[in-house]
Structures are given as C-alpha cells and as structure tokens.
Amino acid sequence: SAVISQKPSRDICQRGTSLTIQCQVDSQVTMMFWYRQQPGQSLTLIATANQGSEATYESGFVIDKFPISRPNLTFSTLTVSNMSPEDSSIYLCSAVPIERGAGGYTFGSGTRLTVV
Amino acid sequence: KQEVTQIPAALSVPEGENLVLNCSFTDSAIYNLQWFRQDPGKGLTSLLLIQSSQREQTSGRLNASLDKSSGRSTLYIAASQPGDSATYLCAVLYYGNNRLAFGKGNQVVVIP
Numbered sequence: 001s002a003v004i005s006q007k008p009s010r011d012i013c014q015r016g017t018s019l020t021i022q023c024q025v026d027s028q029v030t031m032m033f034w035y036r037q038q039p040g041q042s043l044t045l046i047a048t049a050n051q052g053s054e055a056t057y058e059s060g061f062v063i064d065k066f067p068i069s070r071p072n073l074t075f076s077t078l079t080v081s082n083m084s085p086e087d088s089s090i091y092l093c094s095a096v097p098i099e100r101g102a103g104g105y106t107f108g109s110g111t112r113l114t115v116v
Numbered sequence: 117k118q119e120v121t122q123i124p125a126a127l128s129v130p131e132g133e134n135l136v137l138n139c140s141f142t143d144s145a146i147y148n149l150q151w152f153r154q155d156p157g158k159g160l161t162s163l164l165l166i167q168s169s170q171r172e173q174t175s176g177r178l179n180a181s182l183d184k185s186s187g188r189s190t191l192y193i194a195a196s197q198p199g200d201s202a203t204y205l206c207a208v209l210y211y212g213n214n215r216l217a218f219g220k221g222n223q224v225v226v227i228p
Contacts, residue, residue, distance in 0.1 A: 010157075033215065104148070107161075109158060
C-alpha cells in the first residue's frame with residue numbers, strides 16, 4: 001500500500017489566518033481525498049482532489065474556504081483559510097491506488113489544528 | 117442511502133479477553149470493506165481489507181469476516197492487550213463510488 005507523509009502534524013493558529021497542509025505519497029495514486037474530523041466525531045469528506053482538474057467539493061464546503069491543489073499524481077495540499085475556532089479539527093488526507101481497491105485506501109497521519 | 121453502522125459505540129474489556137466489533141451496511145453492492153484503527157489525535161491505520169469475493173481476512177491476532185448477504189462484518193481481536201485501546205473504524209467502498217462510507221467507530225478500552 002502507498003505511504004502518505006502529511007505535515008504539519010499539529011499547529012496552533014490565530015483566528016483569521018490560513019494554514020496549508022501538505023500530503024506527499026510515495027507512489028502514484030489516482031484520487032486523493034481530504035477529510036475533517038471534529039472532536040468526538042467520525043470523518044467528514046471535504047473534497048476529492050483530482051490531478052489536472054478542479055477539486056470536487058462536498059455539500060457545505062467551498063473552494064474559497066478550503067482551496068485544494070493537486071499538481072501531480074503524488075502530491076496535494078489543503079488550505080484552511082480565514083480560520084475561526086470552529087475550524088479546530090483533525091484534517092486527514094487519503095489516497096486510492098491506481099488499481100482501484102488494491103491494497104485499500106491509505107491515510108496520512110493527520111494534522112491536528114487548533115484555532116485560538 | 118448507503119449507511120454504515122458500528123455497534124457498540126464504546127466498550128471496555130479486561131486484558132486477555134477477546135474483542136468482537138460489529139459493522140453493518142445497508143447496501144450489499146460493496147466492492148470491499150476496510151477496518152482501520154485510530155489513536156487519539158492521529159490518522160487512520162489500515163488493519164484489514166476484505167474484497168467482496170472474500171469471506172474473511174486474518175492478520176496476527178486480528179480476524180475480520182464479511183457476510184454480504186446479511187450486510188455485516190465482524191472484527192475479532194484475540195487476547196486483547198492495553199495497546200489495543202483505540203477507536204476502530206469500519207469503511208465500505210461501494211460499486212460505482214470512489215469514496216469510503218465510514219461508520220462512527222467502536223471506541224475500545226482494554227483494562228490492564
């Protein structure tokens with residue numbers, strides 16, 4: 001299975017600022033996914049990042065707030081913009097292998113964001 | 117709607133007991149099912165992947181079964197240890213979909 005390096009692992013940010021989270025995969029993958037996990041909750045999908053095209057956002061999430069880049073088949077970034085305390089969550093990236101379903105989905109180690 | 121349910125939401129067991137975690141899904145057209153472990157504040161670690169054509173998968177003390185007809189999967193952890201304390205998530209990949217459908221997790225505490 002692919003291995004994903006995600007950074008930063010945690011950060012404490014001021015209200016109104018932005019944070020960019022990076023995920024680097026050790027092999028080429030098709031789609032990458034960005035999730036948010038609020039305290040005590042399960043994972044909520046923010047968007048699907050496709051190489052060479054705009055990300056597809058889920059209901060309730062917009063590009064201005066969560067811009068995503070996917071410049072190649074091994075790398076993606078998620079920016080959390082104009083942060084407020086409500087954005088305090090764990091953010092996770094995930095990737096699906098080129099051969100769909102083979103080896104399962106892989107997740108990064110998560111970014112624990114606290115907005116003060 | 118393709119829902120995934122995990123029962124119980126939380127459980128505590130004494131060290132050495134076997135753990136049984138249940139996952140149910142509403143649509144039998146699954147491509148595969150994956151069990152993950154999550155430690156507090158961390159990412160997800162894949163434990164076992166069961167393809168739709170398989171009935172079970174085993175890795176060490178872990179065994180996961182899949183029954184598509186009844187829409188159920190069970191994760192067994194033999195001889196539990198304090199280090200098994202974590203949240204266990206069941207995720208289903210359905211045909212025609214590229215996103216995982218997650219349950220809310222089983223939060224497990226193994227008491228020394």
